[in-house]
Amino acid sequence: MFNIERCIPNLIVGTHFIVICLLTSVSVASDWKNFWTPPSEENVSQCVPIGGNFDGLFELTVVASRKNSSLIKFAQYYGSAVATSLGGKQRKKIKEYILNVAKESYFTQPDWSTTWSPIYVQSNLIRLTAVYITHLKYQNDINLEEEKVLINWIEKMLPHQMRRKQNGSDDSRAASGVALIAWGAVTEQPHLIEQGVKQWREALPYLKNSVGNLTRQKAHKDVPLTKLSLEDEFNLTLAHVIEGYVMIDNMHYQYPEIAKDSNLIHAATDWWTSQIYPNRPNGFSGYRTSSHNWHLAWIPIYLTKSTNSETTDALINILEELSRGFQRKPIFQGISLGLATDCLWGFKPPLDSRNTTKEPTDLELAEVRKKIRTEKQFLLCLTGNGFSETQLNTLRFSPFSDESNVLQKKAIRTSCFNR
Numbered sequence: 233m234f235n236i237e238r239c240i241p242n243l244i245v246g247t248h249f250i251v252i253c254l255l256t257s258v259s260v261a262s263d264w265k266n267f268w269t270p271p272s273e274e275n276v277s278q279c280v281p282i283g284g285n286f287d288g289l290f291e292l293t294v295v296a297s298r299k300n301s302s303l304i305k306f307a308q309y310y311g312s313a314v315a316t317s318l319g320g321k322q323r324k325k326i327k328e329y330i331l332n333v334a335k336e337s338y339f340t341q342p343d344w345s346t347t348w349s350p351i352y353v354q355s356n357l358i359r360l361t362a363v364y365i366t367h368l369k370y371q372n373d374i375n376l377e378e379e380k381v382l383i384n385w386i387e388k389m390l391p392h393q394m395r396r397k398q399n400g401s402d403d404s405r406a407a408s409g410v411a412l413i414a415w416g417a418v419t420e421q422p423h424l425i426e427q428g429v430k431q432w433r434e435a436l437p438y439l440k441n442s443v444g445n446l447t448r449q450k451a452h453k454d455v456p457l458t459k460l461s462l463e464d465e466f467n468l469t470l471a472h473v474i475e476g477y478v479m480i481d482n483m484h485y486q487y488p489e490i491a492k493d494s495n496l497i498h499a500a501t502d503w504w505t506s507q508i509y510p511n512r513p514n515g516f517s518g519y520r521t522s523s524h525n526w527h528l529a530w531i532p533i534y535l536t537k538s539t540n541s542e543t544t545d546a547l548i549n550i551l552e553e554l555s556r557g558f559q560r561k562p563i564f565q566g567i568s569l570g571l572a573t574d575c576l577w578g579f580k581p582p583l584d585s586r587n588t589t590k591e592p593t594d595l596e597l598a599e600v601r602k603k604i605r606t607e608k609q610f611l612l613c614l615t616g617n618g619f620s621e622t623q624l625n626t627l628r629f630s631p632f633s634d635e636s637n638v639l640q641k642k643a644i645r646t647s648c649f650n651r
Contacts, residue, residue: 264417264425267479268363269536269578270370271318279319279575280561282312292333296350297343303353304524304567306339310357311571314364315562318575323373330364331378334385342392349398352568354389355411360570361386362414386415394427401451403465406435406472407568413479429487432476435469440496442466443503461515463507464526470504471530471569473497478533478577501534502543509546521554522565522648528554529566532579548582555581556592559645592644600640600649601631613648 271279290305297303313326339357342350361382368374392399393408409432416424441447446462449469477497480490507513508528517526531547538544551574555563558581562572570576592600603610604627611624619627623639630636643649 263482263484264420265366265369266482267414267417268366268576269478269482270367271575271578272580275578275580276319276575278562278579278581279315279572281316281319281321282562282565282572292336292338294337294339295341295343296339296354298346298348298350298353299343303339303350307353307356307360308524308565308567308571310360311565311567314360314367314570315572315575317364318367323371327368327373327378331381334381337385337388340385340388342398344398349404351392351397351399352404352407355393355404355407356568356570358386358389358393358411359414362411362418363570363576365418383419390415390424394431402435402438402449403469403472404451405431406469406476409434410472410476410479413476413483417479417483425483425485428476429480429485432473432480433489433493435473436493436496438469439466439473439500443500457515461517463513463516464518466504467508467516467518467528468525468568470500471566474501474530474534475569478537481537498539501538502540505543505546509550519554521560521563524567527564527566527569529564529569529571529573532563532574533569533577535579536577551581556645558582592641596644596649597637597640600643603649604628604631604640604643610648614643614646619643 290302290309292306293302310330313322313330317323317326339350339354342354365374365379365382368378390412393411399405399408409428409430412424412428412431414428416422416426416428438447438449442462446466448462449465452460452465474497477494481494508516508518512519517523518528520527528550531551535544535547538547551563552558554560561574563574563579565571566573573579614624614627619639619642626633626636627639627643631640
């Protein structure tokens with residue numbers, strides 16, 4: 233389809249004028265709302281209430297700061313709320329909460345005084361809100377006034393996404409690009425989609441140069457490897473590149489280099505998969521199901537577009553291991569990608585899962601007993617996943633009883649265990 237972008241009157245022979253119209257190839261606007269892949273009735277089970285005890289863990293404030301964990305904890309809570317709503321639970325309560333947050337303009341004013349960027353986390357909030365508005369529209373559960381409240385909230389964050397201040401690393405450019413693509417899609421603003429694609433593509437040269445020989449991003453040259461390894465840097469950048477690529481493909485958005493970029497992204501993902509499975513590289517922190525950045529929550533997103541059967545099989549094997557035979561639902565709480573990516577992107581576990589009855593190992597049981605003894609947040613997480621006070625006391629005070637053994641196995645199958 234073509235869009236008449238600009239028409240210029242041109243004087244030719246005599247007194248006759250012609251009009252030259254510049255035509256630009258664009259996506260059909262009706263495709264834009266399909267920028268993500270919502271769960272169907274068949275796989276909505278991946279959107280079970282995530283839970284978690286967030287009391288006292290974050291403060292709602294207008295300032296978006298990385299000096300404490302409030303901003304990231306809110307992003308985690310927001311992702312949990314959206315996934316829970318997608319699963320058909322607590323929709324009214326969640327909607328009231330999110331609208332209140334938006335009305336108060338929480339987390340819209342960046343605190344520039346920290347090393348780690350609040351703009352990066354805001355890109356997550358923007359993408360999540362785009363998903364949430366689309367979800368509400370699918371449910372016929374949002375009016376114009378409510379939509380305006382959410383739009384006004386996010387538009388306070390948008391200018392920072394288009395600048396480079398604390399937003400210059402390749403992973404940040406890709407993440408802010410994804411945010412602009414999603415927001416441009418849900419609000420039908422082509423210029424935002426175009427700007428988002430432009431920023432997202434800025435990460436691709438790094439990806440190309442790092443395949444086969446991991447390199448440091450220029451923006452991270454002063455960050456010690458102990459804080460950000462080359463492996464983790466590549467993984468988190470690839471995650472946002474994949475997210476943007478899938479959105480662009482879902483929207484049928486066209487630009488001249490799309491075929492070349494697509495080949496690069498598939499090649500980079502094939503290579504990285506071969507590096508992390510079956511062997512795990514030194515310096516890689518991504519074998520977790522719950523984390524802000526150190527996770528593999530991009531896998532359910534990529535599996536909607538995977539073209540290589542070996543890569544697909546390897547990625548499904550990774551998911552199967554991390555989820556103990558797909559018993560953990562949702563599989564991921566990958567905060568930087570919106571949390572429950574298997575829910576958000578309609579992932580459906582294969583019917584022929586081989587390890588659905590796989591028992592926890594002795595090492596895993598020992599590890600869960602250690603967490604129960606030493607990690608308060610682990611106990612709070614179990615509370616949010618339905619463990620009663622009586623069950624927690626059994627875990628704490630009778631660790632080797634038969635009842636405790638059953639509860640320990642149950643705890644291992646929650647997302648709390650791999651944080």
